[in-house]
Amino acid sequence: MAATPATAREAKRILSAAAAGAGLPETVLAAAVLEASRGIPVPARAERALRQAVHTARTPDPVPSSAPGPYMLPLQEDAEKALGLFFETRLCLTAAPTDPETRRALEDSLFTPCILMGQPCAPEAVQYTES
Structure with a gap:
């Protein structure tokens, strides 16, 4: 996660999603990420949840298929x-x-x-x- 460029807001959202996915409090997951930067491995379930949250954050949202073609914007x-x-x-x-x-x-x-x-x-x- 530390190697993923993100704004503070995006990083918070990724951390929150990963904590929810791993079933951990955000503070515990944040501490684990900090420890990982010092060479201490992150628990496997937290690592999986972090990878999934980063992947989800980096995947663009698909355009809804029900939305018709070009949108008209106002002047x-x-x-x-x-x-x-x-x-x-x-x-x-x-x-x-x-x-x-x-x-x-x-x-x-x-x-x-x-x-x-x-x-x-x-x-x-x-x-x-x-x-």
């Missing part, structure tokens, strides 16, 4: 406008966190990127819009 201007409105309303909510109108405006501005980007939740839609 970049529309996505930028929706994202700008979201950031603007988020700043307004930061300034007035108890105002129900501002909260409603933020919820509306989150809904638009979800529809435009075809994502089920706002964080994914915003992340997809920014990329």
